[in-house]
Amino acid sequence: MRRIAADLKGRPGPLIEVLHAIQAQLGYVPPAAVPLVASELNLSRAEVHGVVSFYHYFRSTPPGAHTVSVCRAESCQAVGAEALADHARQRLGVDFHETTPDGRFSLEPVYCLGNCACSPAVMIDGRLHGRVTPERLDALLSDVGRKR
């Protein structure tokens, strides 16, 4: 983590770049990263923590093996996103921002994936899916579950 910070610190306004690089490598930004990054970038720990906690994308706990993001914005709501979200919660047995006890799935809300002409939208491990029904979500979850 110190190396990532050292590599990027010459760039203008590097903190978010550094956090992206850490999360890309580890899947999250561990609390231990905060003082390391702060000292490397000559910032206060409060400044670094403030940024990590401000942005929804940065997480401080390890994600599950698969991340399922369900869009909850208006366009998706217009065609059943709330029912889809309920189904996802029920099927995975966790609420949003939680990870299944076996560590396989993290369920995250997202506010627009830009796939609004094909709502409702879901993103699983960076792959976008459109016109997702509860049945289709089940099939997609089984698919990634098998691949693990």
Next chain:
Amino acid sequence: MTFTVYVPRDAGALSLGAGEVAHEIAREAKARGLELQLIRNGSRGAYWLEPLVEVATARGRMAYGPVTAGDVPGLFEADFLSGGAHPLSLGLTDDIPWLATQQRLTFARVGVVDPASVADYVVHGGYQGLRRALAMSPEAVVETVLASGLRGRGGAAFPTGIKWKTVLEQPAGQKYITCNADEGDSGTFSDRMLMEGDPLSLIEGMTIAGLAVGATQGYIYLRAEYPHAHRALSVAIAAAYQARYLGADVMGSGKRFDLEIRLGAGAYICGEETSMLESLEGRRGEVRVRPPLPAIKGLFGRPTIVNNVITLASVPAILHRGAEHYAGFGLGKSRGTLPIQLAGNIKRGGLVERAFGLTLRELLYDYGGGSASGRPLRAVQVGGPLGAYIPASQFDTLVDYEALGAIGALLGHGGIVAFDDTVDMARMARYAMEFCAIESCGKCTPCRIGSTRGMEVIDRIIAGQERESNVRRLEELCELMVQGSLCGLGGMAPFPVQSALRHFRDDFTAGARP
């Protein structure tokens, strides 16, 4: 002979299986010993036909769609590579009425070209605008943009030329061009489509802006939710450097322009320009108090242009064909064309670029084909989560800045989300407050606290507690947020609430709908 086939790599098309279709076409061609050039284009924007597969024929490009991987062997049997007849055949792409009636200036190349190829871009008129701009004085370039009447397509609709002029007039020194690609409004996807389907037009637009105001560095602030756009832009920027359209010597002019992508991190507020600048500097995306304007004191305290993707991508065509050509489209103070996005509960959703002057009804029914569910449309939300809800009785309103403003609505980034008659507007109003509470940057009290209080009051109304006094309280709260918030998030989040109260009051007072 080599056959040329187009299968979109647009995120929306991929979300419906375009990746599997492309894979299957390549596999089938190989098994049959056919030589294939498979081009991964952007989407034409007719999403109800995606995945839309096209083949190049002597008569022009022929379209088939929507294609699933399972359809592929049958398409080969029908000799689709030569435009053969098949139940999925849509004829010549250019003759599909939904596309043929559009007026595509900004989206002229999206879905047509190979987004990764500079050569293909140039064949389709790319870099003609930059060529013109290089032969003009900076003042003349800015004057052209001003004369075109182009207004910020991100939502604020501020005249682009005036912004550019302000930056040009600042003393020489480090200046920046920043592109706001934090397209967070639900119901909008035109930025994404353009960045995936024709990223070089954005790159060219930013380069022209740099030359016009004397800025040598550009940043694209791209939302993290758009990994496909990130890949397409990265490839296109590398290709533009390779072909010397970016870098130390743009098109042999001796002028420098460098361009870099910076990823956001899932904060809606960073679509607000000063918040975006904070984020670009690596800080929390809290809004700045204006003045000073970003054009005078922006990124790292330097004069900065902040423009939306569509605004910047419209510039090359304006420089290429002249300000009068662009201003010849549209009406009143809404000049040029507008890429409208049809979303939500709509049968034929997608991107419609037309000159200003269409009504909501024409868009929703002539293009959109009515609701996807087959039920009557009850309301639309125009302009994202901060835009007003418009009832069916006002569907004859023109979709332009002034006409929508006149009915208390706003055009914003041009997204239209349709709802059928099962929608509960009290719940949608609650969601507007909830969204504001989730996304508030926390800097000012009306937005930070008001949104949560708003949610609670609406909950009480829905539960039937002291309805009349709570509705009154909600109206007062909305007024306070509108008047007292620092930026558009808290200042506009009440718009959907107020419009829902105005047009759908029964939803608030008659108890929750089933």
